[in-house]
Amino acid sequence: MRRIVIVGSTGSIGTQALAVVEHSPDLEVVGLAAGSSWEPLVEQAARHGVTRIALADGDAAAQAAESWTAGDVLGGAEGLVELITGGDCDLVLNALVGSAGLGPTIATLGEGIDLALANKESLVVGGELVMALAAATGARIIPVDSEHSALHQLISSERPGAVDRIVLTASGGPFRGRTAAELRDVTREQALSHPTWEMGGKITIDSATLMNKGLELIEAHHLFGTGYDAIEVVVHPQSIIHAVVHLNDGASLAHMGYPDMRVPISYALHHPERVDVPLRALDLVELGALTFEAPDTDTFACLRLARDAARAGGTAPCVLNASNEIAVHAFLEGGLGFLDIARVIERALEELPARPVRHFSDLYEADAEARDLTRRLTEGVSA
Numbered sequence: 391m392r393r394i395v396i397v398g399s400t401g402s403i404g405t406q407a408l409a410v411v412e413h414s415p416d417l418e419v420v421g422l423a424a425g426s427s428w429e430p431l432v433e434q435a436a437r438h439g440v441t442r443i444a445l446a447d448g449d450a451a452a453q454a455a456e457s458w459t460a461g462d463v464l465g466g467a468e469g470l471v472e473l474i475t476g477g478d479c480d481l482v483l484n485a486l487v488g489s490a491g492l493g494p495t496i497a498t499l500g501e502g503i504d505l506a507l508a509n510k511e512s513l514v515v516g517g518e519l520v521m522a523l524a525a526a527t528g529a530r531i532i533p534v535d536s537e538h539s540a541l542h543q544l545i546s547s548e549r550p551g552a553v554d555r556i557v558l559t560a561s562g563g564p565f566r567g568r569t570a571a572e573l574r575d576v577t578r579e580q581a582l583s584h585p586t587w588e589m590g591g592k593i594t595i596d597s598a599t600l601m602n603k604g605l606e607l608i609e610a611h612h613l614f615g616t617g618y619d620a621i622e623v624v625v626h627p628q629s630i631i632h633a634v635v636h637l638n639d640g641a642s643l644a645h646m647g648y649p650d651m652r653v654p655i656s657y658a659l660h661h662p663e664r665v666d667v668p669l670r671a672l673d674l675v676e677l678g679a680l681t682f683e684a685p686d687t688d689t690f691a692c693l694r695l696a697r698d699a700a701r702a703g704g705t706a707p708c709v710l711n712a713s714n715e716i717a718v719h720a721f722l723e724g725g726l727g728f729l730d731i732a733r734v735i736e737r738a739l740e741e742l743p744a745r746p747v748r749h750f751s752d753l754y755e756a757d758a759e760a761r762d763l764t765r766r767l768t769e770g771v772s773a
C-alpha cells in the first residue's frame with residue numbers, strides 16, 4: 391500500500407487524483423491540504439478516512455478546526471510543510487497552483503520523499519535548486535503534466551544521448567488563429583472556455599495566452615536536462631499527441647491518448663506499476679486526422695517571453711512566473727485586458743534583469759519584487 395499526501399486536493403488535479411485513489415486498492419491517502427476552501431477539504435477527509443489536513447489560510451484552518459474534530463488541522467504555509475514532513479508517507483502529490491507550490495516541493499524532496507508533480511511552477515521558479523535537492527536526497531520526481539508524463543514514458547527507456555529533440559504539443563487554446571486585433575476585447579468567459587481540457591482557472595488562462603506552454607518548456611528542460619534549443623513547441627488542436635521525441639537513429643516516438651488527466655495522474659501515483667483506468671481505447675478511425683501548426687509567438691507573446699526568460703536563466707523565470715500570476719489574477723478580476731497580460735510581464739522582465747540564484751531565499755526575494763512591480767504596472771495599465 392502506497393501512503394500518499396495530496397496538497398491542493400480541492401482543485402481540478404486534486405479532485406481527479408482522489409477519484410483515481412478511490413478506484414485503486416494500492417493507494418491510501420494520509421494527508422490532504424488546500425488554500426482556503428476548508429469545507430470541501432473536511433468533506434474529502436471524512437470520505438477518505440484522513441486524519442491530518444492543512445489549510446494555507448490561517449482563518450480557514452481555524453474554522454476547520456472548530457467544526458471538524460475527527461483529526462488534526464494544521465494552518466499556514468508552514469502547516470502544509472508539517473503535513474508533509476511530520477507524517478509517514480511514501481509519495482506527495484503537489485497539485486497546488488502557483489509558486490505557493492515551491493515550499494511543499496522543497497519539503498517533500500528535502501525529506502527524500504518521492505514527488506508526483508503537477509505544480510509546474512515549482513520547477514519554473516526553482517528548477518536548478520529543486521533538481522539538485524532531488525539528486526541529493528535520492529527522491530524521484532514523477533511529472534503529472536500530460537506532456538511531461540508522456541515524455542517521462544517516452545524517454546525513460548532510452549540511453550543517454552539517444553534523444554536528439556523533444557516536442558511539446560499545445561492545443562493552441564480558445565483563441566488559436568486569432569489576430570492581435572481580434573484579441574483586444576476578449577472576455578474572461580471566452581478565455582476560460584478551453585477547447586479540449588477542463589482545468590483550474592489560472593492554467594486555463596495560461597493556455598489561452600500560451601504562457602502555459604512557456605512554463606512547460608522550462609519544466610521539461612529541468613526534468614529531462616534537455617537544452618532549450620532542442621525543445622520545440624507545436625500546436626496540435628486535437629490534443630491527442632501529448633509529446634514526441636526524435637531519436638538519433640531517425641525514429642520519432644509519440645505518446646497518444648484522449649485528453650484526460652486521470653491518465654497521467656494514475657501513472658504518477660502508481661509508477662512504476664500501471665493499473666487499469668476506466669477509459670475507452672483510442673479510436674484512430676474515428677479521429678480521422680491529426681493536424682499540426684507552428685505557434686504564433688507574435689500574437690501570443692507569452693511563449694516568446696518564457697523562452698527568453700528561460701535562456702536568460704537565474705531569477706528571470708521566477709520573475710516571469712510571479713509577474714504572470716499577478717497579471718492573470720488581474721485579468722480574471724477584470725482589471726487588465728487579455729493582451730496586457732504579456733505587456734506587463736515584458737515590462738517586469740525588462741525592469742528586473744536576471745540575477746544569479748544561489749539559495750532559495752534569492753527566489754523568494756525575486757518573486758516578491760516581481761509581484762510588487764507587476765501590481766504597480768497593472769494599476770498603471772487599468773487606470
Ligand SMILES: NC(=O)c1ccc[n+]([C@@H]2O[C@H](COP(=O)([O-])OP(=O)(O)OC[C@H]3O[C@@H](n4cnc5c(N)ncnc54)[C@H](OP(=O)(O)O)[C@@H]3O)[C@@H](O)[C@H]2O)c1
Binds near residue numbers: 401427488509592
Ligand atoms: N488542471 C489540469 O488539468 C492541469 C493539467 C496539467 C497541470 N496542471 C497544474 O497543476 C497545478 C494545479 O492546477 P489546477 O488546475 O488543479 O488548479 P486549481 O483547480 O486552481 O486548484 C489549485 C489548488 O491549490 C490550492 N491553493 C491555491 N492557492 C494556494 C495557496 N496559496 N496555498 C495553498 N494552496 C493553494 C487550492 O485550494 P483552494 O481550493 O482552497 O483554493 C486548490 O486545492 C497547476 O500548477 C497547474 O499548472 C493542471
